[in-house]
Each structure stands twice: as structure tokens, then as C-alpha cells.
Amino acid sequence: MSERVKSTKNPPAGEAPKAAPEGAPDGAGGKGAGRKGASSKRAGAKDASAKSTGPQGAVKAAKASAALPALGILGMLRWAWTQLTSMRTALFLLLLLAVAAVPGSLFPQRPANPSIVTQYIKDHPDYGKLLDSVQLYDVYSSAWFSAIYILLFISLIGCVVPRAIAHYRAMRSQPPRTPQRLSRLPEYGTLVLPAEAGVPASDAIEDAAALLKKRGYRVDVRHDDGARPSLGAERGLLKEVGNLVFHTSLIGVLVSVAIGGLFGYSGQRILVEGDTFVNTLVGYDQFTPGTNFQSSQLQPYSIQLNKFRATFDRESKGKYGQPIDFTADVTTKENPGAPAKKEVLKVNDPLTLGGTSIYLTGNGYAPVVTVRDGKGNIAMQGPVVAKLQGDNYYSSLVIKVPDAKPDQLGFAGFFLPTAFVTDQGISFSGDPDLINPQLSLNSYYGDLGLDNGAPQNVFELDVKGLTPLNARNLATKGITLSPGKTVTLPDGKGSISFDGVKRYVGVDIHHNPGQVSALIFALLAVGGLVISLYVNRRRVWVRTGRHEDGRTMVEYGLLARGEDHRLAGEAAAIRGLLSSAWDLDADGPQKPSSISSPAGSAEPKKDS
């Protein structure tokens, strides 16, 4: 019974004061500590407000508020910080982020397509402007969306940093001391070494320590005074490391995205067969610079589109005419003086030039037309890019001829690669290939409004100030042209010829200096996530003691930090290892209920 006296001299394990980081409930870590304080304070506030609804609410509320200790500014800040970094707040912000992201898919977004937004506001005069004032067309750069994710990331930093410090300490400290009552752990078992085995308690603990070390545990043996030696072991410290890496990497991804937004740029350009693009600001049709973009960043490489080939499905009945391949043959030069290089640009297969990537994002037809003016001179000649409108390359076309004399000319209409006309007179395109190409146009004359310098959309013709020459509803009818044909405009205004059809491609050019680091951080995040979900942090304690009849009694207990559905399996594995090390029958009658506990039986009977 001497052991018993000794063991009560030590404060029972269950009554030692807790160290700050370790005292948090298992599995919740640093957030748990913060949360506890926060929630109890919040509960207090709730109490006060609940009381105020009672009959003598005012008095009670006054009492409650009078009883509150003054926090002071520092105290308030501390309280706010605790609130912000609590898990509850993080969870709330996370769910709020999900909700806040949704409107961006419901309303058109400016960064994706500004003209659709303008149109949308025009189409919805009642609330279009209102939505704009709350930034619903720029959701992902809006003040409220930014506020949510910035708060979320601050909360995340406020959680990760203390946890990292706590974990660093935990990694350097020894496994926790042996609890008094191992039988209270979720996994508990005992083994008995017969007296004839001749393994004293101290040797048994060393055996167990060696086994656990081999299994990847950090082990600390506590011989104490030798009568009841024990060990504490811990493994799975990587779990928290993975967790921290995951959350830190998310910050890394955010920073990478910000770098891309600051120093990157992107632009679009339409290239008709034969055209050359030079990477300078004037070379782009549309250009979106990052916040810190400088035009000196652009390396003047060039790309010439030699030929564009589109292949359409001719086998399948169900999907006849669906595109199956787009290939652009291009000639590139790294610099104006560099040798030309033949390359192939395809969808899903970008080119890389001068630190940028070049993508094939669109294609279409560009009918080649010649317009002669009233004096018989060529006022315009060349390919005109037709904008896709519908199935099978049904495209719209606008031709502006400001150089025509005496009057400027304008044309607007459609291009059909394979023209069909229904009985109702509606024309449509029956195939994406050039089987029966046709231009149907209305013509106008007058002032195109290009001379006053105001920018105009090249794909739209403002007919307000123009006089129609040819139109479906006029006696002159609309112009219908097939390749090689020419139509003379009425009133001696000139003529238009349809010379042939070229193809064009739309290319996107992007430079994003943040994307490599974004990828690296994303990979780190996934790695951290997998580790944090699948490495289990476990603690094992073993205590041995010598029974009066010479047997050596061994008891062990396991505790998991966080959820661990394989803890029972681990307990069984350790039991198996110990049993085979001591040549015991692992399934023997060593259940806690069937034998007496190690010498000096510390457990009250009701536990067994």
C-alpha cells in the first residue's frame, strides 16, 4: 500500500492547473481557448438583455450593466480581437463569404463583360442603377465582399499565429505527464506478465518505450522512484503542422492573386488571316492593365496569322456540324529582329512569348469586300470582321466607309456561311462551313459621325443620322451578295462587291506574375489539408507495477486529440505489439473488469 501513499502525494493528474495552450479542449486548439472566453462573455451580455424583457427589466438591466467591469479601450480591443479570432466568427464569415459570392453569378459582372452590364442597366431602368450603387456588378471587387474576406483572413491570421506558437512549444516539450487514472481514457487495457517471465516493471516500461518509439511516437519515460514507472508518448504532431500549412497557404494564394492584379495585364486582339499583331499598346483591340502596369513591360514580339483551319463533325448524325478542331498556323518573332518561327496555336494549347501566354479564344468569318464611292474610286477594300450571333456562324456585319465621296456610306447586315431562306423569307445559316456564303445588307448614306473624334463601336452602326439606301422595306430591297458579285447602290452612290471570305481568330494575351506562386501555395494547401485530415494526433500512456505475487502488471491508455475513428485500432495494434514482445496471448482475459489493476489499485471499483 506504500504506492498508494506515494501516489496521493503527487497532485492527482486531474487536479493540476492547466497550461494555457494545452488547456483548450482537445481538437479545438487555440480557437477553443479564445472561444471559451468570448462565449462566456457573450452569455453574460445575453443574460442582461434577456432580463430586460422582464417586468422589472429596466432596473435589472441597469444593475447588470452597473455590475459589468469597465473594460477600457484596451479591453475593448482585446475583446473585439477575441471575438474576431474565435472559431464561431470564422465560421460565420466563411458562410457569409459563400452567400456573398452568389450575387456575382446572378447579375452580369463588369470585369467579365462591361457592355452587358451597360445593356442590363438600360433594360432595367427601375432597379438597374440601384444595383450598381451597391456594387452588384462588381461583386468581387466590391467593398462588402472585400470586407468579408479581409476580415476572414485577419481572423485566420489571428488564429494561425497563436496556434503556430503553441504548436512550436508543444513540439519542443515532452509528452504530457501520465494521468492518474488511465482507465478513464477512451481506450484502456491491461496486460499481465507472469512472474516466471522475469520482466520487472522498469524493464517492461523500457520495452514499451522501445516499441512505441519504433511506431513513431515521441516517448518520455518517467521512472519516478521506480515502483510504478510510466511513460507518456505522443505522435501525429504533423497534423497540426498540416493544418497550419493549409491555412497559411490560403493567405499565400490570396497574396499571389493580389500580385497578379498589381503587375499583370491582359488584352484581346482579333487577327484576320494575313494580319500581324505586335505586342505594343496600340496593337491591342482591348487592354486591361494591372494597377502597377508599365508599358515598358511589353516585349515587342509579333504574331502573324497565316491560316486558320476549323474542322466540323461530319460523322455523327446527332451532332452534325459541331466543331471538333480549331487550328491556327502562326509565324512568331520574339523581337522585331529575331528569326521567324512557325508555330501552331490551338484551343487548350497556348503559345508562350515574351513572358506572356497567347490563347486561341474565338474565331469567325471575315468577308472581304470592296466599296466604291459615287465617283467610282475604291473607298474601302479588305476583310470585315463579322461578329458571331447565332448557330452555324450566323454573324452580323457592319461596314463603315468614311472615305466615300460625296457621301459617307454605311452597311449593316448579316453574313451566312451556308445561307438558307425559309418560306417566310427568314434566312438562317444551315452549316458552319462555307457552302453557300451570303451577305445580306442594308445600306445607308450620310454623316457616320466619325469625324468628331468620339469613339464608336466598330460592330454597331448608328443609323440615326443616316438615310437608308437599301432596306427590306424599301423599293430598293436589301442587298444580297454571293462571292464575286457586285451590287450597285441606288442614286449613283457607289457599289459594293463581295470578293471572298477569310477567317479570323480572337486571341487573348495574358501576363500574370502571381500564378506560379498561386499554384505552389494551392498545392501546399492541399498537402496540408490531407495531412491535417488524415494524420491523427494520439497520446499513449503506459504504467507498470509489480504485484505482490511477482507478476508485472501493465496498464495503458490512449487519447486522441480531435476526431479519430481509428483510435481503437491503434489500441489493438499496440496491445498486439506489446503482447508479442512479451510472448503473451493478446486476447487473454486481461480485460479491466476481470483482473485487479496494477499494484495499489488506484481505481475505485465503479470504474471497472
Next chain:
Amino acid sequence: MFPINETMGQYSELFMLLAAGTYTVAFIAFAWDLAKSSKALRTVDLRAAAAAGSASDSSEDASDAGAKVPVAAGAAGTAGLSGRADAGRNTDRVEGHLAGPAGRAERPSSSVAAKAQGSGGAGQTADASMLYGGERRVPARVAVALTVLGGAIHAAGVLTRAIGSGRVPWGNMYEFLTTGAFLVVAVFLAVLIRRDLRFLGTFVVGLVIIMLVAASVAFWTPVGHLVPALQSYWLVIHVSIAVLSSALFTLTFAMSALQLVQSHRQKAIAGGGEDKLGFMRLVPSALSLENLSYRINAIAFIGWTFTLMFGAIWAEKAWGRFWGWDTKEVWTFVIWVVYAGYLHARATRGWTGTRAAWLSIVGYLCVVFNFTIVNQFFNGLHSYSGL
């Protein structure tokens, strides 16, 4: 490029119909199993109740014991770690550990708690370990056999579709749904080898039938080549992981829904109410459902993270930017955030149990929304779903 084989495509559609028919019979068998077993269990219960007197008392005792043991263990553990700190702040500690692990006592893996559950009398639930018991449930066996048969026919359907189009069978919504439904069945059957999840049968097979019918009625597309935008090995990687994760989310959706019903039933019974949902006896306790669906959701969440990441890499390759808040990207992100919230909720007091189950259900509804509404009615770069 492989030539299109339309005969194969027609065979595939026939197989899909046959599979749907077989599943329907399996569904009926699963439902029959629930009804029959619930009746049998009730008679056993009544007999036991008559023998042992008040059964509800014993059930409470059992759950009490289940909760107590880990509380103590948690306290011992916590205190054990902190034993090295100075011994002066005893009162502080007592408060600390009372407020500490008690709330999560029944949460950690404790096998003690698991053993204690399911041993109650009335309001009983199936064994938490979800292992096969000794008893033979004929209708359940028939149902599983039919599901295996349906799965085999379904596999033939998916395979002939792949051969017919000469590529991976997930190039459009029809193929995504049929292949996804097959994966749901395959994962379900794979889990059935080790665990007795037959109580999920009606749910899972029912969802699969809905998926197959929706595919054939609303999303039918003939076999064909892929449009150039989809011709990338990333289609194989990105979409296969998306299908697999969605299949797993389907399973956890079923479990979370059952969890809500079960926890409602357990609460009603604990409150002295009548057991109106007798068939739920075959289903494990709400807590074990929650734990299992958490484990599956964790895998699916990793899968979804990969879906998101590979999608971003593919987007960079195809469109020149890895993230552009395209509608599909937005919803994929929303789903990711909701399930991330679910994982965090499991570690937040007051958010486990029913609330976590609701998050899992909301997440799955987002998956369904992302697949149906977003693909069809929202304009975006992903609008080449083959419709």
C-alpha cells in the same frame, strides 16, 4: 480521333434504361426490407419491454454511461498535460475542465461511447459500428443483389457510351449524370462490403434512379465528339474528380438527411414521445451517422479541392486566367466554402450535430444547383454542356 459508333450509343441507352428498371425493383426491395425489419424489431422490443419493465429508463442509463466515461477521460487527459504548470490555480482549473471537454464528450472516437450506444430498449437504433449482424434479412439481400445486377448493367451502359464516342464518358451533362450515378452505386456497393449501410439503400438507389431519369429525359445528348474547348487531358482529370466527389456528396447527403430524421426521433423518444418512425430502428444513431458522413465528407472535400484546383489550372490553359469568377467557378467556390464551413462546424461548439447536417445538406443542394441550373440557365464559359 476515334470514329463515332452510334450503334454502341444506342446499346448504351438501352443499358441505362435496363439499369434504371433494375434499380427500381431494388428500391422496392430496400423499402420492403425497412418496413419488414421495423415490424420484426418492434415485436422483439415489445417482448423485451414486457420482460424488463420500463425500457426507456435503461436506454437513458445506457446513453448516460456512454457520455460519462469520455468526459472523465477528457478531463484526465487535459489535466495530465498541464501537470507541469504551477499548482496554485486550482479553482481556475476546475472551472476550465468543467467547461472544457464536457461539451464534446460524446464526440471523439471513444469506443466506449460507441459501445454504450444502441443498447437501449425502445427508440433503439442500429449498432453504431455498422457491421453486419448475424441476422439474415432476405429482402435486404435481394435488394443488394438487384443493386449489384443494376450496377453491372449500368457499368455496361457507361462502357458502351465510352466506346461509342471513343473517349471518356463525361463530356456533357448526360454523360456526367449517368457516369456519376454509376459511381454513386459503385461507392455504395464498395462500402457495403465492409459496413452494413443497407439502411441507406432506399435513399441511395432512389437518388440514382432520379439521376438516371433526369439524364434520359432532360439532358439526353447523342454520342458525339468533344468541342475543341473540351479536348484536353484536363477533362479526364478535372471532371473525373468532380464526378467522384459529387458521388460522395450524394452519399453524405443521404446520411445527413437520415441523421436529421434520426435525431428528431431520438429527441422525441427521449422526451417520452411515441416512436412514430419505426423503420428508423434499422438506422444507426444520429451521432454515428454524423461521424461516418463526416469521414466521407472529408474525402469528398479533398476531392472538391482538387476539382477546384485542377479546374483553375485548366482554365489557365484554356482561357488564360486561372480564376475569373465565371458563374460555374463562383458556384464551385461556394460549394467549397460551404463544405469548408461544415468541416469547421464540426470543431465548433454548438455547430455539431443538426447544424452540421444542415450544412452538409445545403452543400449538396449547391452541388445540384451548380449542375442543373447553373449549367442551363446561367451564361458562362462552362455553357457547352451539350444541350
